[in-house]
Amino acid sequence: MAPPAEVLAIRGLSKTFPGVRALDGVDLVLRPGEVHALIGENGAGKSTLIKVLTGVYRPDAGTVEFQGRQVSFATPLEAQKAGISTIYQEVNLIPLLSVARNLFLGREPRTRLGLLDFARMNREAEETLRTYGVRVDVRQPLRTLGVGAQQMVALARAVATDARVVIMDEPTSSLEPREVETLFSVIRRLRDAGIAVVYVSHRLDELYAVCETVTVLRDGRRVHHGRLSELSRLDLVSTMLGRELGEVRAEGLTKFSGDHHAADTEPVLEAEGLTVPHKLHGVSVSIRPGEVVGLGGLLGSGRTETAKAISGALPIRSGKVVVAGTSLRGGSTPGAIRAGISLLPEDRKSEGIVPGLSVRENIALAALPRLSRFGMVSEARVDKIVNTFIERLRIKASSPHQKVGELSGGNQQKVLLARWLAMNPKVLLLDEPTRGIDVGAKAEVQKLVDELAEDGLGVLLISSDLEELIEGSDRVVVLKDGAVVGELTGEDVTEDTLMRTIAGDAPATAATKEVATDG
Amino acid sequence: MAEATVRTAAPLDKARILQWLQTYGVYAGVALLLIVNIVITPHFLSAENFRTQAVQVAPVIIVALGMALVIGTEGVDLSVGAVMALAASVLALYLGYGLLPALIAVALFAAVAGLANGALVALLGVQPIVATLALMVGGRGIALVMLPQLEDLHNPSLASLGSGDIVGVPYLILIAAALAVLIAFVVRRTTFGRQLLAIGDSRPAAQLAGLPVRRVLMVVYVVSGLLAAVAGVLATARLQASDPTSLGNLMELSAITAVVVGGTPLTGGRISIGGTVAGAVLIQLLTATLIKHDLPPSWTQIAQAIVIVCAVYAARGRGKR
Ligand SMILES: Nc1ncnc2c1ncn2[C@@H]1O[C@H](COP(=O)(O)OP(=O)(O)OP(=O)(O)O)[C@@H](O)[C@H]1O
Ligand SMILES: [Mg+2]
Numbered sequence: 001m002a003p004p005a006e007v008l009a010i011r012g013l014s015k016t017f018p019g020v021r022a023l024d025g026v027d028l029v030l031r032p033g034e035v036h037a038l039i040g041e042n043g044a045g046k047s048t049l050i051k052v053l054t055g056v057y058r059p060d061a062g063t064v065e066f067q068g069r070q071v072s073f074a075t076p077l078e079a080q081k082a083g084i085s086t087i088y089q090e091v092n093l094i095p096l097l098s099v100a101r102n103l104f105l106g107r108e109p110r111t112r113l114g115l116l117d118f119a120r121m122n123r124e125a126e127e128t129l130r131t132y133g134v135r136v137d138v139r140q141p142l143r144t145l146g147v148g149a150q151q152m153v154a155l156a157r158a159v160a161t162d163a164r165v166v167i168m169d170e171p172t173s174s175l176e177p178r179e180v181e182t183l184f185s186v187i188r189r190l191r192d193a194g195i196a197v198v199y200v201s202h203r204l205d206e207l208y209a210v211c212e213t214v215t216v217l218r219d220g221r222r223v224h225h226g227r228l229s230e231l232s233r234l235d236l237v238s239t240m241l242g243r244e245l246g247e248v249r250a251e252g253l254t255k256f257s258g259d260h261h262a263a264d265t266e267p268v269l270e271a272e273g274l275t276v277p278h279k280l281h282g283v284s285v286s287i288r289p290g291e292v293v294g295l296g297g298l299l300g301s302g303r304t305e306t307a308k309a310i311s312g313a314l315p316i317r318s319g320k321v322v323v324a325g326t327s328l329r330g331g332s333t334p335g336a337i338r339a340g341i342s343l344l345p346e347d348r349k350s351e352g353i354v355p356g357l358s359v360r361e362n363i364a365l366a367a368l369p370r371l372s373r374f375g376m377v378s379e380a381r382v383d384k385i386v387n388t389f390i391e392r393l394r395i396k397a398s399s400p401h402q403k404v405g406e407l408s409g410g411n412q413q414k415v416l417l418a419r420w421l422a423m424n425p426k427v428l429l430l431d432e433p434t435r436g437i438d439v440g441a442k443a444e445v446q447k448l449v450d451e452l453a454e455d456g457l458g459v460l461l462i463s464s465d466l467e468e469l470i471e472g473s474d475r476v477v478v479l480k481d482g483a484v485v486g487e488l489t490g491e492d493v494t495e496d497t498l499m500r501t502i503a504g505d506a507p508a509t510a511a512t513k514e515v516a517t518d519g
Numbered sequence: 520m521a522e523a524t525v526r527t528a529a530p531l532d533k534a535r536i537l538q539w540l541q542t543y544g545v546y547a548g549v550a551l552l553l554i555v556n557i558v559i560t561p562h563f564l565s566a567e568n569f570r571t572q573a574v575q576v577a578p579v580i581i582v583a584l585g586m587a588l589v590i591g592t593e594g595v596d597l598s599v600g601a602v603m604a605l606a607a608s609v610l611a612l613y614l615g616y617g618l619l620p621a622l623i624a625v626a627l628f629a630a631v632a633g634l635a636n637g638a639l640v641a642l643l644g645v646q647p648i649v650a651t652l653a654l655m656v657g658g659r660g661i662a663l664v665m666l667p668q669l670e671d672l673h674n675p676s677l678a679s680l681g682s683g684d685i686v687g688v689p690y691l692i693l694i695a696a697a698l699a700v701l702i703a704f705v706v707r708r709t710t711f712g713r714q715l716l717a718i719g720d721s722r723p724a725a726q727l728a729g730l731p732v733r734r735v736l737m738v739v740y741v742v743s744g745l746l747a748a749v750a751g752v753l754a755t756a757r758l759q760a761s762d763p764t765s766l767g768n769l770m771e772l773s774a775i776t777a778v779v780v781g782g783t784p785l786t787g788g789r790i791s792i793g794g795t796v797a798g799a800v801l802i803q804l805l806t807a808t809l810i811k812h813d814l815p816p817s818w819t820q821i822a823q824a825i826v827i828v829c830a831v832y833a834a835r836g837r838g839k840r
Contacts, residue, residue: 313727337729351727356720356788365717366728372710419728 006065007032007164007196008084013062015045015052015220017406019398022048024220025062030165030196035187037207037228038200040217040240041438042410043396046200047089049217050167054079054086067164077106085163087154089170089200089409089436095143100125102142103157132156133182147347148174148299148464152182159186166190167198170409172206173435174346176299176464184210202410202438203465204233216240241440265289266325268458269341269427271310274319279305281483282319287427287458292449294473295462296498302482303462304346307429310460311343312336324426337366340426344416344433346462348409352416355405359397360386362404362415367422389418393448394441409436417445427458434468446472466495478502541782541833545797548780548826552804560811570689574757576803577695578603578750580796582770583777584702585743587795590778591706592719592739593787594640594647599747599774601658602632603767606751608666610677611761618676625748632658633744637737651740655771662763669762672755681756691753698746703792715739719787776802776823780830801826 008030015023022045030036038046052059055073064071066082073079076086093102100118101108103125109117125138134152136145142153151174158166172180187197187210199211207214207228214231216224216239224231224239231239238244267286274283280302287293295303308314310321312333321328323339336343345351354362364371364382371381386400393414397407404415413436420428430449434442449472453459463469469476476488478501486501488494556563582599589596606625613621632654639650683690706712714735718725726732747767755761779785780801781794805826806819 311727333726334729334731343727345727350721351723354717354721354724354728354788357717361713361717365713365725365730368710368713375709375711377708377710377713 005031007067009065010049010053011063011065013049013052013064014060015048015057016060017398019402021220023052023059026217026220026222028198028215028222028225030198032164032194032196033191034213035191035197035199035211037211037214038198038217039202039207039214039236042414042436042441043408044217044240044438045220046217047169047408048220050086050088050169050198050200054084054167080106080161080163083162083164084167085158085161085165086167087151087158087169087171089173093142093150093154093157096141098139099129099136099142099145099153100138102153103128103138103160105157107161128156128160129153132186133179146174146299146304148176148179151175152179155183155186159190163195165196165198167200169200170202170436171199172201172203174432174464177466179299180206202436202442204236204439207236208233218242237439240438268324269310269460270322271306272320272322274306274309274321275317276305276309276314276482277317279314279482280309280316281481283309283479283482283484284319285310285460285477285484287460289426289456289458290453291475292453292459292461292473294469294476294493295460295479296469296476296488296502297479298502299464300481301479301502303479304431305482306479307343307431307460307462308345310336311341311429313343313345337423337425341429342366342420342423342425342427343429344420344431346431346435348412348416348435353404353412356403358401359390359395359404359407359415360400363389363418363422366419385422386418389422393418393444410438410441413437414441414445417448421448421452425457427460428452429460429462431462432464433461434463434465466498470495470498480504537833541830542791542794544830544833545781545794545801548801549797549804552801552808556804556808556811560808563811566687570687572803572807573692574689576799577689577691578754579770579773579777579799579803580695581698581750581753582747583774583781583795583799584698584792585746586771586774587778587781587783587790587792588702588706588715588739589647589743590775590783590785591715591787591790592736593722593785594736594739595651595775595785596636596740596743596747597648597651597771598632598636598654598658599743599750600767600770601655601662602629602744602747603751603754603770604659604662604763605629605632605665606748607755607761607766608662608763610752610755611666611670611672614672614674614677618674618680622752625752626745629744629748630741633741634737636744637740640740641733641736659763666761666763669760669764671760673759677756678759681753681759691757694749694753698749699792699796706790706792711735711738716788716790719789721788773799773802776827779834780826782830782834784834 006029010026010028013023013026026049038049040046048057051057053064055075055078066084071082073082094105100122104121109120111117122138129136129138132152132155134149136149142150145153151171155171171183175183190197199207201207211228214225214228215222218240265288268289269287271286272284274280283302283306285293285306295306297303305314309316312328312335323341326339328336328339354365360382363386367385368377371378371385390400395414395418396411404412407415417433434445437445446468449459449461461469461472470493473493476493476498477484478486478488478498480502485504488497488501562568586596586599605628609625609628610621613624636651636654639645640647680690685693714730717730718732718735722732751767754766777798778795781798782791783789783795802823805822809819809822
């Protein structure tokens with residue numbers, strides 16, 4: 001018998017959670033060497049499909065054929081041993097173990113006595129990671145790495161096992177353009193070795209760059225499959241959202257209106273000389289009401305740290321933060337929040353959502369004191385706010401009482417945004433606000449940022465998505481190694497100048513100015 | 520064959536059963552024990568017997584209420600038994616000034632004990648089990664220094680607090696019931712309750728959301744200390760004697776058992792006050808049943824252990840698959 005043409009064949013897969021039909025008879029066929037895009041709105045069922053396939057959840061119905069045999073994995077480990085290697089959407093490594101241990105988890109090299117061979121493990125880990133452009137001390141606990149670097153470790157780990165199928169659920173959400181390139185070259189290498197890849201992403205240009213075929217999910221059903229090149233971007237978006245082509249075209253794909261009319265007034269936020277040992281060296285940023293200021297820079301350049309220092313989540317050694325004329329004492333998050341600063345953190349899973357509480361409780365969490373009288377929560381007021389934001393941000397949950405931990409990644413992000421918008425902040429610090437959000441919702445979030453700026457809010461925008469950063473910001477402050485290396489204004493806010501400023505060879509004509517950088 | 524299609528219904532049902540057990544198992548257990556006792560235990564169905572059982576369980580319930588709050592923050596308070604002893608000593612020392620001043624003194628001591636626990640946990644970041652262990656050992660020591668041996672107390676108001684009643688319902692039961700309702704209200708309806716649960720579920724997220732994490736933790740440990748003191752005073756009032764040597768011995772374990780059996784997970788973020796009360800009642804009924812039928816005390820411990828294992832097993836199944 002000839003070997004089957006397909007390495008993986010999923011047929012009629014269904015999965016129902018209480019209140020949601022997450023998958024409804026989905027088919028998906030993969031041939032060796034095929035790079036397959038799996039796309040759909042937030043909550044369409046992409047992650048669920050992957051989890052059912054790899055034994056995290058059990059299907060209600062359907063069959064899976066892997067290398068010609070019926071399979072049903074009981075655990076992700078079983079799937080991995082059989083040859084299906086997965087990078088889940090939520091990085092699932094072990095934060096307290098060292099980077100090297102994480103990389104070799106479950107297949108550690110042993111000495112002849114059967115003990116762990118740490119020397120070899122560390123050496124090989126370092127070598128492997130260097131090919132991915134990650135230079136770190138592999139003996140450090142994983143959690144000391146940024147989210148992006150952690151994602152690269154997860155990638156290296158998934159590829160290092162002898163897999164026939166590699167699944168990547170939004171692998172680029174925290175990566176820099178340069179790392180995305182590394183990732184793509186890894187994918188091409190896998191493809192050439194005859195390994196099939198399933199690629200989930202909300203960034204359309206990435207899909208077109210590496211994927212050959214596509215499956216579109218909508219509300220748990222497969223609504224399209226075929227070659228990606230035969231589908232234009234607009235077609236793709238309209239199938240995904242289930243809206244008319246004309247409608248999508250009229251709305252366009254990016255939602256930023258462009259410049260805002262930042263009042264020529266006093267800044268609403270002034271951060272001066274923020275210094276955090278080993279992380280920030282005298283970073284200064286100011287934001288006027290109605291202005292969107294972008295923070296540019298590579299991974300580890302101090303963008304997240306700047307946002308955290310401003311919001312009081314990271315204690316500063318020196319420097320000051322002034323909000324609307326009043327100076328904050330550093331290191332107090334409640335203080336900063338009371339003054340009107342809201343931070344949407346980068347690491348949604350561990351620092352953002354409270355997974356065991358409901359959508360409703362999560363949205364109301366920060367605003368609770370305002371929604372209460374004499375310490376008692378006014379349920380009516382909570383309901384009002386919660387319903388407003390569920391509608392406004394189109395949060396997809398089976399009910400406001402569903403646990404946030406059960407929502408799809410993008411919807412969790414929307415819940416967090418709602419939490420902060422409910423606070424009516426003066427300054428909004430957005431660290432990767434559209435990470436993992438589908439095109440429809442992304443456009444909405446961007447529109448929202450615009451509207452908020454229009455209403456006089458000061459916004460600090462951090463995004464690895466250059467297009468978003470450039471189009472969304474009125475001004476971009478560029479960081480490198482924890483210090484400000486330049487600022488782009490007006491005409492100079494382009495991807496090109498940004499890249500050159502980061503590289504350190506901005507042309508003399510550009511309106512980049514050196515900002516004082518002390519120790 | 521179509522393996523993937525067959526192995527589906529069973530595990531899902533198992534998860535549902537476990538979830539049901541964790542939430543309602545304790546009530547079912549109480550109902551079952553009541554029925555069994557009505558059938559096999561002579562004179563079980565008498566007002567007098569119910570009174571006795573309820574009066575015995577009241578202090579456990581009161582301590583368990585505080586413990587439930589602490590466990591809801593992903594902590595534990597091992598010092599509750601010692602605080603009961605401390606309350607007994609302080610009460611005996613100050614009773615000469617009258618009941619009210621003595622009670623105020625007790626409250627102050629308990630609040631300081633709770634503050635010490637809270638400060639270690641919230642400000643210094645000591646693990647709750649370690650932080651409260653110090654007071655568990657030291658607290659009883661201090662109690663014994665203040666009052667080295669059992670002392671009979673002769674105070675009419677204290678005596679009536681311990682054995683008086685309103686239309687046949689002992690004060691002890693009324694107080695325990697009122698406190699349970701109050702704590703349930705705090706957990707469900709107040710800002711404090713919501714914040715407490717969020718902190719228990721994800722402390723980093725709560726911190727970044729600007730919740731007053733330290734203050735909430737401090738208050739939780741103070742409340743736990745105060746409730747333990749209330750239990751200590753009531754138990755002392757019932758005995759009409761202050762007994763810092765043995766009062767509240769192993770109370771921390773009974774309270775934790777009641778909370779866990781009642782469906783509150785040790786991992787924090789969820790609190791069932793009704794379950795906690797029922798958990799205390801369940802353990803009480805179990806003990807009483809075994810004693811009534813002349814089984815040795817070691818059996819009671821084994822039975823408790825079995826109940827705990829069941830509770831932990833049911834908790835494990837939650838939220839999976
Ligand atoms: N454990 C769970 N319990 C209940 N419902 C769930 C659970 N996991 C997922 N869901 C629901 O199933 C649906 C599909 O979710 P899924 O995570 O697969 O979406 P997704 O396509 O990966 O979205 P995203 O792009 O946001 O990651 C959603 O409505 C989600 O709320
Ligand atoms: Mg997903």
